[in-house]
Amino acid sequence: MKNPIFKRRSGFTLIELLMVTAIIGILAGATFGLFKAASTARTKAKAKGEMQGMIMAAENFKKNYGDYPCAQSSTPDDYRIDFYDQIMGRKVLKSSPITTGGSSLKLLNYNDNTLPGSGNRKQKPFLTSGDVPSNDDTKFSDLSARLEFRDPWDNPFDYRYRILNGGSSITDPSTGKLNAPYANWKSSNFLLVSCGGNYAEPTGSAPALEEYWDPTSVASSTMEKCGMIPASYFDQPSATGPYRADNIVNWQNN
Numbered sequence: 001m002k003n004p005i006f007k008r009r010s011g012f013t014l015i016e017l018l019m020v021t022a023i024i025g026i027l028a029g030a031t032f033g034l035f036k037a038a039s040t041a042r043t044k045a046k047a048k049g050e051m052q053g054m055i056m057a058a059e060n061f062k063k064n065y066g067d068y069p070c071a072q073s074s075t076p077d078d079y080r081i082d083f084y085d086q087i088m089g090r091k092v093l094k095s096s097p098i099t100t101g102g103s104s105l106k107l108l109n110y111n112d113n114t115l116p117g118s119g120n121r122k123q124k125p126f127l128t129s130g131d132v133p134s135n136d137d138t139k140f141s142d143l144s145a146r147l148e149f150r151d152p153w154d155n156p157f158d159y160r161y162r163i164l165n166g167g168s169s170i171t172d173p174s175t176g177k178l179n180a181p182y183a184n185w186k187s188s189n190f191l192l193v194s195c196g197g198n199y200a201e202p203t204g205s206a207p208a209l210e211e212y213w214d215p216t217s218v219a220s221s222t223m224e225k226c227g228m229i230p231a232s233y234f235d236q237p238s239a240t241g242p243y244r245a246d247n248i249v250n251w252q253n254n
Contacts, residue, residue, distance in 0.1 A: 040197055043152045047194050047248050050132045054149065054157065054192060055250055057087045057126035064124075065093040068190045070162045072107050074181070074225075076209055080148045082107060083159040084134060089123035090143055101173025105164050105182070109143055132157075151194040151248075158212045160224050161190035187227025189250075196246035211242045 062068050069086035070093060071079045085091040086107070094106045094115065108114065111121050129140050132149045135156075139145035149157040163181040164170075170182040177183070199207040213224035214233045223229055234245050 043197060044248065046152045047196070050149075050151065051157070051192060051194065051248060051250060053127055053131055054087065058190060058192075060126045061086060064126075066095065067093060067105065068161050069093075069159070070105065070107065070164050070182075071160075072164055074163055077146075077148075079161075080156055080159045081146050083161075084147050084149055085143075087126050087149075088129065088140065088147075089125040090140075092124075098169050100169075102169030102171045102179075104167050105170055106167055107164060153195075153197055153199065155195055155199050156206050158193045159190065160213070160227060161185060184221070184225060185227050186221070189227070191223075191227055191229075192250045194248040196243075196248055198241070198243040198246045208242075211244070212247070214244070 058068050069083045071082045082091070086093065089110055091107050092110055092115070094108050094112075095103055096106065097103050110123050115121060123141075130137055134140075134147045135150055136145065136147060139147060151157055162185045165179060165182055169179060171178055193212045195207045195211050199211055209224070213222065214230050215222055215224075216230045216232060221228070223233070229249075229251075233249075234247070236243055236245050
């Protein structure tokens with residue numbers, strides 16, 4: 001007669017199954033967390049690499065035209081659209097003397113008939129098309145298309161620098177000082193910002209302006225108007241945002 005104490009078990013108990021399931025869940029959660037962190041790090045690295053490419057392109061633009069890409073007006077969207085057009089060779093900066101004294105800077109299409117050799121001019125991109133995606137890369141040659149650089153989260157890279165003044169002199173002929181609005185930019189460099197992963201919207205819509213630029217008053221002006229970055233820029237103002245701690249900013253202007 002067999003001893004019932006040594007009877008072989010035919011399967012796992014419910015408690016054992018629950019414990020195994022819990023362990024698998026914990027391991028899966030940890031693995032997913034590591035994968036997500038690695039994916040976020042790769043995406044941030046890509047955004048920084050794209051920004052570095054635009055920074056180098058802007059430096060080469062300045063060597064060629066004497067200044068960084070400027071904006072035609074203070075309309076928020078126009079800053080980044082004008083930036084794209086100049087970096088990609090769709091528009092150029094032209095300096096012209098004024099008969100009453102001083103000189104003006106104008107933003108012209110690369111094939112404008114007032115430019116030398118306008119009939120044979122070619123676009124001169126400072127960045128290879130596609131190295132930094134735009135909102136529609138297929139319309140690169142369409143000068144009427146409003147294009148802008150997009151970060152890896154499909155949000156616009158936003159840009160700020162000097163504003164041109166409609167063909168008027170950028171300098172005072174009698175003093176040599178810069179005139180407004182060109183003179184209102186106080187930084188020696190431009191500002192280029194990505195809002196990072198916190199603002200990746202499923203619809204691809206752009207973040208609100210305050211997510212890019214701190215509206216705090218600095219020297220009677222704001223960050224987006226004069227290029228002065230407050231020390232509090234990367235603080236998180238509230239639990240619901242803006243989350244500027246996640247922003248990626250070129251700091252060459254400091």
